[in-house]
Amino acid sequence: MYLRIFTEPQQGASYDTLLSVAKATEDLGFDAFFRSDHYLAMGSADGLPGPTDAWITLAGLARETRRIRLGTLMTAGTFRLPGVLAIQVAQVDQMSGGRIELGLGAGWYEEEHTAYGIPFPKAKFARLEEQLAIVTGLWETKVGDTFSYDGAHYQLTDSPALPKPVNGRVPVLIGGHGAVRTPMLAARYADEFNMPFASVEDSDRQFGRVRAAAEAAGRAPDALICSNALVVCVGKDDAEVARRAAAIGREVDELKVNGLAGSPAEVVDKIGRYAGIGASRIYLQILDLDDLDHLELISSQVQSQLG
Known part of the structure; x- marks a missing residue:
């Protein structure tokens, strides 16, 4: 089981804060640093000092880290x-020496589009399908050949399909x-399927659907890596768990149901349940980015117990 650190900078984080978390992620032996791609805070957060762009952030981190994988x-x-x-993803992949992964979704948060003048189109899922075909098609086109695409939403004509990722193709989530x-x-299109913020039972059902779809598409049922994203809140004792839960505005009992919360032993046990249904990566959603002691505890007392 690989543990990856997953951040939500739109809630309030500067690039320097993200760099500190990414360096701790690397130093403490975690597998990867990922971030969300949003421009507007959610809930009661004020979002100060303001949003950071996902791919500009990852470009910076690509030059300031050496081992960890980076993605969205x-x-x-x-x-x-x-x-x-x-182009952006391939360039950042080159800047990182081949450590980039692209999670791509349809987009859903209408308020951030309104706030920053970004069109919020209909048929987002149909657009996503074309986007996946184009991004992967551009990367997979042989150097010297061109790529064209004539879709309902996007048209490309005789693209040189450059630049290329380091290893020919960036893993897609x-x-x-x-x-x-x-x-x-x-x-x-995917190398990995991620089930966000879901129970073991719901994840098991969805992983089954993905495996069946892969088989129907002519791929081996286990061809895709399966993963989960879950909020994490670990403490050495009940008081520390409660303090960390309060810092992110959550209740301990709710977090134990919907996330990974409690003592290191409790969290290791629950991660084992996700491993039992085929998850091999867990994205630990870290909501208090100033609490680097939390990462150290997870590294020393949770990650150290996982095979």
Whole structure:
């Protein structure tokens, strides 16, 4: 089981804060640092000092880290044209020496589009399907050949399909709770399927749908990596768990049901239940980015117990 650190900077984080978390992620032996792709805070957070762009952030971190993988959960398909996104991701992958992964979703948070003048189109899922075809198609086109695409939403003509990622193709993540179209897209385009903020039972059902869709698409049922994203709140004792829960505005009992919360032993046990249904990566959603002691505790007393 690999543990990855997953941040939500739109809630309030500067680049320097994200750099500190990414360096701690690397120093403490975690597998990867991921971030969301949002421009507006959610809930009661004021979002200060303001949003940071996901791919600009990852470009900076690509030059300031050496080992960890870097990526998005999930890049919003509404924010970027697919041809531009393919260039951005390939460039950042080159800057990192081949450590980038692209999580790509349809985009859903209408208020942030309104706040920053970003169009919020209809048929977002149909657009996402075309975006995936274009991004992966551009990367997979042989050097010297061109790529064209004539879709309902996007058209590309004789693109040189450059630049290329370091290893030819950046791993693609697709995730979500949809029962039919989401597994189908994952089966066609993804290297990894991520189930966000879901119980073991719901994750098991969705992983089964994805495996069945992969088989129907001519892939081995276990061809895709399966993963979960879950909020984490660990403490050495009940008081520390309660303090960390209060710092992120959550209740301990709710977190124990909907996330990974409690003592290291409790969290290791629950991670084991996700491993039992086939998850091999857990994205630990860290909501208090100033609490680096939390990462150290997870590294020394949770990660150290996982095979």
